[in-house]
Amino acid sequence: MVHCSCALFRKYGNFVDNLRLFTRGGSGGMGYPRLGGEGGKGGDVWVVAHKKMTLKQLKDKYPQKRFVAGEGANSRLSALKGSKGKDCEIPVPVGISVTDENGKIIGELDKEKDRILVAEGGLGGKFLTNFLPLKGQKRIIHLDLKLIADVGLVGFPNAGKSSLLSQISHAKPAVADYAFTTLKPELGKIMYKDFKQISVADLPGLIEGAHMNKGMGHKFLKHIERTKQLLFVVDVFGFQLSAKTQYRTAFETIILLTKELELYKEELQTKPALLAVNKMDLPGAQNKFHVLMNQLQNPKDFLHLFEKHMIPERTVEFQHIIPISAVTGEGTDELKNCIRKSVDEYADQENDAYHRKQLLNLQISNTISYREPLSKNTVTSSKMDII
Template structure:
């Protein structure tokens, strides 16, 4: 009777409606079941070979999101067609049709065991995630082989030129809104950004640079605290890290210790390093925001030299806070991201920030272009040598 009362009470209890962001949230990972087609049986009497089973193929499309993928494939199942059996009319059995799925650019495909099947980083790129079974032939007793079947995880990592990194309420969304046409949610409380936003920086010569605003990190993000790994992974594919810090520092809650401006930079450096050490090698720039607050200029003068020599400044911190390697900032820019035109200018202008970001991306792209040219020259020389050697043998 007690159990029945509890059931009835639970059934009549009004449920809280889902929050808006949970209804239309940003998907960056989905799991689907894929099954390739089985090969058709052969025909031993005439030596017929069965048709190859169809593959399951992912195709990258830059105009899609994982939300679109879920809408198009509500069952989250993708099954290819089996190959046809060999017959008197078709000694070579017709192959089964492939099953294709359009996915966003930037998707990595993993098995349940964690094996990386491949990445789709360019529009039109294709990846076979389940191979069809071969048809029946003399070596397998003319029996068709079943195709691969498994569950795979599509893991999306945003591809952007610039990644905004910082603690909550540092002004990342405000900066993105100021430099681009993006309209992220902005408010005066932490964790306003609950899903990544991507904006395009537009220039007069029609150049476009993409910037990703990621939800604010907290201490321990590398251990998956807060939104941790779910959004740190999006930083991996950016070309330049743009740290945004509040000149007044940050305090997550009254129970947490207040961190000053320099502390937040050191902790962000530590979190990035603990998540993936390669991130420290990325080009970086830091913006000291909210320079219109009281005493901001004095605080800036006290920390700017320490930020320039961060490798020396970290020696004053306890070992548990001290990163092994430090970010090398190409520039330190004081800024008021939320500044109206009728107010006196404080710090750098938004146009200056856009110009510097463009120049930094171009400067750091030059070594990569040089490496590619060297590789092309070496390949050309190698091919010329092989052709000459073959010509000698023919003579």
């Protein structure tokens, strides 16, 4: 197991990626029995996404982490129907997953101004409630930040992810010659000549055992769930975390990274993936790269080198493999072009799937609205596979 210094954990502690909050809808207002007046409904509690918000700002601004909506107004002679209580809005960053105390997902906020109702206000007093108001819903919620980016960088510490991000984008992450340079997620944008922008997330480095939450395991892995594609970054000379840990070749690094993703959540392996082989500016790098390419082209010939529990069920098929140097910039233009090509292809596939689904829904709708007895052909068309 890896032990990081307390200073590193304190620094990471400044980045907040989950919060537990108490929420309660407002109570309804009293009814007016003599005149049949209805009390106002209690206010609701909403979680609302804002681009410039962070969970740390939310925590600092509301240290009590309690959010209660306003009470509905009582029914009275001058206003037999009481007004609704004031809603309470919780400002959160884009990319938040909201769950209840049991871990059930209430909803996700993927873009600016997305909103989710988390605690409903109580009904005002009326005839059916003997004119007595109802209390608002009480709910403990968890806010979980999962970054949204087009591309997520995957690699062991010191593979050069931070250097690469600063080379290909406008981000300026901390870069140093020690493990765990990245202690909090860094986001950068690749800018293209036609003004297309692609967001790239550099996340805290994985280590072996990350799926068991060793190192920064789950903090890393949960963020990668919300990236559309993966960019593996490996050191062509391999990796060794410390003198006490085993040295891994570049090929072994890729296999172990793949296994960590699989053990955490198999769906991560279905994402489109690219491979950047870094540090090609160093002496002997070309020979190491040729060895790695041979291993990647014939992976089954080399899996006997691994213990059985280290072998993933399926190896990642990289759409592009690009040798680079994050220090000199060698190969980074080609890498940016490959990222663009891959992201565009993925978007085209998503659009095609969306249009096919819309067409199918239209066909099903037409079938249902058809008033004649169903023919054999109609039955067949309703059994089409849903894409």
